[in-house]
Amino acid sequence: MERIWLKRYPPGIPAEIDLEEYRSLGELFDISIRKFGPLPAYVSFGTEITYTELERLSRQFGAYLQNVARLDPGARVALMMPNLLQYPVAMFGALRAGYTVVNCNPLYSPRELEHQLKDSGAEAIVIVENFAHVLEQVVGKTQVRHVITTQIGDLLHFPRGHIVNFMVKYVKRMVPTWSIPNAVPLRTALKKGAGAPWSPAKLGPEDVAFLQYTGGTTGVPKGAMLTHRNLIANVQQAYAWLKSFLQEGEETIVTALPLYHVFALTANCLVFFKIGARNVLIANPRDVPGLVQELRKHQFTVITGVNTLFGALLNHPDFAKMDFSHLEFCLAGGMAVQRAVAERWKEATGKPLIEAYGLTETSPAVTINPLDLVDYNGSVGLPVPSTEIAIRDDDGHDLSMGEAGELCVRGPQVMKGYWNRPDETAKVIMADGFLRTGDIATVDQQGFVRIVDRKKDMIVVSGFKVFPNELEGVVMLHPGVLEVGAVGIPDPNTGEAVKIVVVKRDPNLTAETLIEHCRKHLTPYKVPKHVEFRTELPKTPVGKVLRRALQ
Known part of the structure; x- marks a missing residue:
């Protein structure tokens, strides 16, 4: 399809992004640390850690994996936790040390967790104690040799951390009894890592950064191999789209969506790390009263979410009373935004919901609406830079403008393939490199994409x-x-x-x-x-x- 959308790009957005600016996520990390060292990077339960502190903690964790756990380069390290300070520490530590991160949903059943650990071949896992009883039931059936456990308050400042851990474990009784021989507390791992040599990995663009599992609602979950190049490309694509609305070192973004999900992983964690933002981590977004209370503490400039999250916030009586004077834009994705929710959001906050579209296999962003959009337009936006799209029928033939067909995508953000599933990879990546998304869409004459629905739904x-x-x-x-x-x-x-x-x-x-x-x-x-x-x-x-x- 002709790239008609380029004519509709807002001023300053390039047709192509620079894929050579960073060779890996580790290089992006190092550059941001040098630029933003003393600034707060993450906030959780009232505790802030700076970019410099994150560098130290992630380095200690990486050194532990290299020298104490003695994992080979490229080994898979699973993470199973909600949005806590421990997540970026473990995630960046594993990546910098040369390992592949396997994100696990903390709400997995034993069957689901066993499948993902066995399929990925994960040799280590970092898990919040609240879910260790699930791991206990299956760990013996997997290749996992190193279990690192953490309590929710472990990285919070004294005495808050001790209070949170006591309340969670003994007052709210949120930690079921568990026993995993030789499990190592995260704080112990960090201490051992602090005394071990550190060798940052020499990573290349084609090295796999994440095994991001998808397809659980429609079949057996498959691990999408997202390379450093894939993630860097999507960071660059999103940054090119957002940069005219952002100020380096001055933004505060609310991360209510889980970081183990690819939307928040890229949009919140990586893109805003590049610009030195302050990232407010929400551990339990389903606690809407608690979320509203937390939002009132911060002069946040950006918030991302899904339709149901925005709807839940709007239904809370105190939300509309908040001060939105610092809010710059609100990004919605993950599912279709309903007009009723979008219109109520604009009325309550004064800002439109900017709808975007993506999927796990594309790291995830494919399209984003222009940020200067005034009102809800029913589309998921325009293809981001360095991205091609096509609308095709079931036989792979291109359809005419305005016809509904399967949306297909080609670009540097498209996954390498499914882990150990060449047959499944061949079903979705066509001979010309276009990825079948499984979504039915139309494209108008300006290039705006409208998702009609999931093909399977x-x-x-x-x-x-x-x-x-x-x-x-x-x-x-x-x-x-x-x-x-x-x-x-x-x-x-x-x-x-x-x-x-x-x-x-x-x-x-x-x-x-x-x-x-x-x-x-x-x-x-x-x-x-x-x-x-x-x-x-x-x-x-x-x-x-x-x-x-x-x-």
């Missing part, structure tokens, strides 16, 4: 296609609805029938009222045939509704 009623995103957006326009998910269920007459699962805002809302509301906005075959009410919807860790679980 499409509902087919009597041969007619129904896209859940569209339906959910319509349902959310009803003031009595708090959340909704739409799915197709088997129907003997039409093949599939549309079902919506709704969380009420208005306790008096009825199924008949909702169906009548949909009839006013949708063609008959799109109108839900079944309505189910629940108190909550199943979601992924970043808040995306798990449609398959609703079926």
Whole structure:
């Protein structure tokens, strides 16, 4: 496809990014440390660590892995924790020492954790004690030889750290009993690393930085091999897009999405590390009252999130009372932004939700809306620099402008492939290097991309296609609805029938009222045939509704 979107780029955004500025994430890390050493890098539970302190702690951890654990170069190191100071310490330490990071969801079941550890071949894991009982059940079946445990408050200043650990373990009883022989506390590992030699790894662009697992809701999770080049490219692409709105060393970004998810990993952790930002880590974004209370403590300039997070904030009575005078922009991704949420957000904060699109296999950013956007436009934006897109049919043929088809992507941010899965890699990376995203999209004459829906989530009623995103957006326009998910269920007459699962805002809302509301906005075959009410919807860790679980 002709790169028509370049004509719509805001001033100052280049068509191509410089892939040679950094050879690795370790080099990016070193440059930022030299530039921003005394500035605060991360904030958690009231404790700040500077860029210089992060360098020291990550170096100690890397030295421990090299000289005490004696891991070979390229070994996989798993991390299983929420957004704590320990995450950037362990993540940057492992990368700088030449290892591949395997991000694990702390809410994994034993089965899920066992699969990921065995599939990745991880030899070490850093895990918060709250989840060690899960690891205990499976560690003997894996290649893991080194278990490093940490308590939530371990890197907090005295006495706060001791108080937090005491409260978590003995008052709130959030740490189930566990026993893993030879497990090493993180603080012990850091002390041993401080006395060990340090040899920063000589990494190249094609070395694998992360095994980022994906596909768990549609099949067996696969490890996307994201190289240093992939991540550096996406950092450069996002930075080129955002830089005119950013001031080095002066930004404060709120990281409520988990860092083990690729969206926050790249957008929050890496991009804002490059510019010396202060990163506010939120350990439990599901605690919305606690999140609002934390937000009030900081004059944050940027916040990222998903539709459900922004919706939850808007539904808290104290959120709209906050001071948003320092807020520069708000970036939304991970799932479709609903118009009702976007319009309420703009009304409450004075800033539009800037929607972006990406996926694990693209490190993740593919498209971003211009930051000078005034209002919600229903698109996921324009392809970022050095990115090509195509809209193709099931046979891989390009479709005409405006036609809906599978969005395909080619660029330096596209993964190397799936770990040990050449067959799965061949299914998604085409002969010409384009990645099949599995998303149905259209492109308009300016190059704006609109995601119609997930290919696998499409509902087919009597041969007619129904896209859940569209339906959910319509349902959310009803003031009595708090959340909704739409799915197709088997129907003997039409093949599939549309079902919506709704969380009420208005306790008096009825199924008949909702169906009548949909009839006013949708063609008959799109109108839900079944309505189910629940108190909550199943979601992924970043808040995306798990449609398959609703079926």
